[in-house]
Amino acid sequence: MFTTLIKALRPKQWAKNVFLFVGLVFDRKLTNLPAFLHIIAGFFIFSLLASVVYLINDIADIEADRKHPKKRFRPIAAGDLPVPVAWGAAIFILFLALPAAYLLSPSFAAIGVLYLLLNLSYSKWLKHVVLLDIIILASFYVIRVAAGVTLIDVERFSPWLYIFTTFLALLIGAGKRRAELGLLAEGENAHRRVLDGYTLQFLDQLTTLASGLTIITYGLYTFSAPNLPGSHTMMLTIPFIIYSIFRYQYLIQVKNTGGAPEDLILSDRPLQLAIVLYGFTVLLIFYIS
Secondary structure (H helix, E strand, C coil): CHHHHHHHCCHHHHHHHHHHHHHHHHCCCCCCHHHHHHHHHHHHHHHHHHHHHHHHHHHHCHHHHCCCCCHHHCHHHHCCCCHHHHHHHHHHHHHHHHHHHHHHCHHHHHHHHHHHHHHHHHHHCHHHCCCHHHHHHHHHHHHHHHHHHCCCCCCCCCCHHHHHHHHHHHHHHHHHHHHHHHHHHCCCCCCCHHHHHCCHHHHHHHHHHHHHHHHHHHHHHHHHCCCCCCCCHHHHHHHHHHHHHHHHHHHHHCCCCCCCHHHHHHHCHHHHHHHHHHHHHHHHHHHHC
């Protein structure tokens, strides 16, 4: 039962919470031990809050998940984790995570509550509204960045990074919907009501637009943010961003993947290499050069 519960918490999706580290890295506080420990604690607390959302969503969507080609194997949908046990775990984790979040930072706790409420609203209503569903999905990533910023004393964090994160998240959200619509096109029983409002061509246009805006806003950040090295060496990271986005476009449009972005990152070697090289270059520019 414990192993099944851990699976239902979806620890693989905790990778999304790496966005909490954006403020730490780009405000050049990665070597600041108290700030680093705050972000680590925030990462695990936010991951627990996310797991509460996953449990509640799986309980609410149990019948729909049982008709889905992949989601039917989730512990609650498959009947491996009883619904009362899932509810008990969600409530227990919530009573642990929220006080811990408040002790870490009242602002962080407030953002955590906002994240919970927005997720529950999304699961109940907003995910059925065309376009708004993608925008709300994107907002979850921006909320993670904002949550990380509340945990440290920000001195050099550029607002351009919020804009960049927004367009990157819109790209991921549109790619997720495209993957779901692709399953329908292949005859899979993976229907979601909101998909009736989309076409593959329209979602391809959205991902292309979001890709371009992501690259442009990141480029503007690298040479216009006031907190960067005066030599504009941050522009050396642009090719890694371009390749990563192009690779993602290739995976969702040619390979018809992209339903879960964390699965792509954890499975696609070229994308992993580009991300590692990008991270190494950022660290080199900010902390070594």
